[in-house]
Amino acid sequence: xxELPEVETIKLGLQKMxxxxxxxxxxxxLPKIISLGPATVGNKSIPSPRxxxxxxxxxxxxxxxxxxxxxxxxxxxxxGHLTLLIHLKMTGQLxxxxxxxxxxxxxxxxxNSKFYTLPHKYTHVIFEFTDxxxxxxxxxxxxxxxRLVNDQDLSKVRELQEYGPEPLTTQFTIMHxxxxxxxxxxxxxxQFLMDPKVVAGIGNIYSDEILYWAKVRPTRKVFGxxxxxxxxxxxxxxxxxxxxxxxxxxSVGDFFKVDGSEGAYHxxxxxxxxxGQSCKxxxxxxxxxxxxxxxxxFCPKCQL
DNA sequence: TATATTGTTACACC
DNA sequence: TGGTGTAACAATAT
Numbered sequence: 533x534x535e536l537p538e539v540e541t542i543k544l545g546l547q548k549m550x551x552x553x554x555x556x557x558x559x560x561x562l563p564k565i566i567s568l569g570p571a572t573v574g575n576k577s578i579p580s581p582r583x584x585x586x587x588x589x590x591x592x593x594x595x596x597x598x599x600x601x602x603x604x605x606x607x608x609x610x611x612g613h614l615t616l617l618i619h620l621k622m623t624g625q626l627x628x629x630x631x632x633x634x635x636x637x638x639x640x641x642x643x644n645s646k647f648y649t650l651p652h653k654y655t656h657v658i659f660e661f662t663d664x665x666x667x668x669x670x671x672x673x674x675x676x677x678x679r680l681v682n683d684q685d686l687s688k689v690r691e692l693q694e695y696g697p698e699p700l701t702t703q704f705t706i707m708h709x710x711x712x713x714x715x716x717x718x719x720x721x722x723q724f725l726m727d728p729k730v731v732a733g734i735g736n737i738y739s740d741e742i743l744y745w746a747k748v749r750p751t752r753k754v755f756g757x758x759x760x761x762x763x764x765x766x767x768x769x770x771x772x773x774x775x776x777x778x779x780x781x782x783s784v785g786d787f788f789k790v791d792g793s794e795g796a797y798h799x800x801x802x803x804x805x806x807x808g809q810s811c812k813x814x815x816x817x818x819x820x821x822x823x824x825x826x827x828x829x830f831c832p833k834c835q836l
Numbered sequence: 837t838a839t840a841t842t843g844t845t846a847c848a849c850c
Numbered sequence: 851t852g853g854t855g856t857a858a859c860a861a862t863a864t
Contacts, residue, residue, distance in 0.1 A: 533841090533842065535843090577837095604843075619843085619844085620843045621842080621843050621844070621859095621861090622843060622844095623842085623860090623861090623862090654861095670858095672862065673860045674861085675843070675844080700863075718853075719855095723854095734840065735842080805857080824854095825842090825855090826843095827840080827841080827842090828841070
């Protein structure tokens with residue numbers, strides 16, 4: 533479940549490991565993961581064998597300039613005005629391995645989950661670099677995608693047009709949240725925070741944690757949230773995401789850094805995944821509810 | 837064996 | 851027209 537801090541952590545890891553490297557070849561083991569051009573990112577139609585060949589040929593012998601992120605979407609920028617968009621969705625992983633290195637990786641960060649050598653049966657795309665190092669794209673649920681786009685077409689990619697502001701920039705103001713709130717008054721504050729058009733990069737984990745610190749129940753409708761509370765939500769969006777980024781993300785479920793190691797922010801979680809446990813602030817049992825088909829956890833005493 | 841999981845889109849409904 | 855709610859995607863852990 534990579535959200536903004538996790539995707540940013542991956543971006544920084546990739547920036548360190550693969551910047552300036554040249555691709556020798558690309559292996560595509562599951563064609564439906566890849567696609568070409570700007571239209572309907574996320575469309576899972578299976579590309580033709582010709583399109584797969586084109587994808588591989590376009591990337592072969594090409595050098596990586598830099599790695600960027602917008603919302604939860606990674607952008608690998610190549611020489612020759614070509615960009616690879618990578619969305620990990622729920623269970624996508626990017627794991628880098630140096631030449632000759634042996635590496636055991638997990639799909640889930642649970643105690644009993646097993647270790648695999650790479651590539652494993654959930655490895656769908658492999659990038660081989662000219663120095664013998666490799667980058668593995670793994671995705672258990674196959675919701676993620678790798679999409680190759682000419683730089684001139686980037687502005688036509690719908691997601692990039694529709695994402696709300698980056699929460700850790702000065703563009704993201706209380707006023708922005710207030711305006712967005714008047715446009716979507718009937719949804720719950722939880723769904724509001726998770727809407728990528730309202731603000732980029734917040735998913736289930738961080739919306740729960742942000743609402744805990746802001747002391748707002750996830751079930752409340754947006755129209756009933758006072759401006760002072762919206763101000764607190766704005767404040768804790770910044771604080772929680774920054775702290776999570778400092779800890780290099782939360783390794784609950786399936787997130788690992790590009791070297792295969794864990795982030796550390798899940799150790800600081802207060803409510804996400806804590807239903808049935810007692811609140812660290814007041815001792816009350818943390819509850820969970822379903823909102824829009826998604827689980828949300830909160831402390832019924834701390835969050836009003 | 838049944839159920840929960842989860843980011844985002846597609847689609848039905850009003 | 852567009853806000854809202856829900857199904858869909860996949861395959862695992864529990």
